[in-house]
Amino acid sequence: xxxxxxxxxxxxxxxxxxxxxxxxxxxxxxxxxxxxxxxxxxxxxxxxxxxxxxxxxxxxxxxxxxxxxxxxxxxxxxxxxxxxxxxxxxxxxxxxxxxxxxxxxxxxxx
Amino acid sequence: xxxxxxxxxxxxxxxxxxxxxxxxxxxxxxxxxxxxxxxxxxxxxxxxxxxxxxxxxxxxxxxxxxxxxxxxxxxxxxxxxxxxxxxxxxxxxxxxxxxxxxxxxxxxxxx
Numbered sequence: 279x280x281x282x283x284x285x286x287x288x289x290x291x292x293x294x295x296x297x298x299x300x301x302x303x304x305x306x307x308x309x310x311x312x313x314x315x316x317x318x319x320x321x322x323x324x325x326x327x328x329x330x331x332x333x334x335x336x337x338x339x340x341x342x343x344x345x346x347x348x349x350x351x352x353x354x355x356x357x358x359x360x361x362x363x364x365x366x367x368x369x370x371x372x373x374x375x376x377x378x379x380x381x382x383x384x385x386x387x388x
Numbered sequence: 389x390x391x392x393x394x395x396x397x398x399x400x401x402x403x404x405x406x407x408x409x410x411x412x413x414x415x416x417x418x419x420x421x422x423x424x425x426x427x428x429x430x431x432x433x434x435x436x437x438x439x440x441x442x443x444x445x446x447x448x449x450x451x452x453x454x455x456x457x458x459x460x461x462x463x464x465x466x467x468x469x470x471x472x473x474x475x476x477x478x479x480x481x482x483x484x485x486x487x488x489x490x491x492x493x494x495x496x497x498x499x
Contacts, residue, residue: 282430311487319476319493326487364430368488372446373419373438376480376488378430 280305284365284379291355291386299350299382301365309368310341311376312350316361324350324363355386389414392491394479400497401469409464409494411479417489419482420462424448424475425493431478437462469498 281304291297301310312324325332325339327348332339336355341348352359362383366376395410413420418439423431433446437456451473453465462481466473476495482488 308485309487313490319495321478321490321493323487323489366430372433372444373421373436374482374485375421375433375436375446376423376431378432380428380430 280307280367280369280377282365282367282377282379284363284382286382287380289382289384291384293355293357293386293388295355295386296351296353297355297384299352299363299365299384301348301350301367301379303346303348303365303367305346305369307343307367308370308374309376310348311366311368312339312348313364313366314359314361315364315381321364352384355384357386357388360384360386391415392479392481392489394477394491394494396494397492398495400499401466403469403471403498405469406465406467407469407496409466409477409479409496411462411464411491412460413462413479413481413489414460415481415483415489416459417481417483418459419484419488420456421480421482421488422446422452422454422462422464423478423480425478426475434464434477466496471498474498 362381368374422434
């Protein structure tokens, strides 16, 4: 089946720093989403981005479907950005259920 | 819209007990999913449904059953709970095409 790899696995930042998280996937996808899982375990939708570029405030994402990767940019990080960031992809099987990577754990300190 | 709701939020079961995790969505989505998340891992698909009356297995279905009698509800049944089923369970739904929306999760401990 399709493989989803996220890097780096862990990231430690000072408040105000910028970061880039990467998601590589091994096959063509119909769907790609980025999530933030906060310290309380809640999954927050960040982007639905099977291709192209989107921005939402300090966060932006780019997916290059032909090269099978996606990037999540976090600018001017804040302590509330801490948590785990998941990339998940959907393929044309199992009702396009999402296949998750193992996540990037981000810690932002003040 | 309430979105995707799950009950209960937390539950402790003894080995061998059974329970049903409830999931409901008010967005009229045809597609619904159950995932489990083990510590330090991403989510894995247990079961999914593409519409009322239609369900199918995902990657980790053993020990679980589902039903989908209405568009809104997609309950997950655990029979004969085992410690390996200790996990956080997430329900999700989506329209076609589109992003998946997740519920708040149910944290289950089997002791």
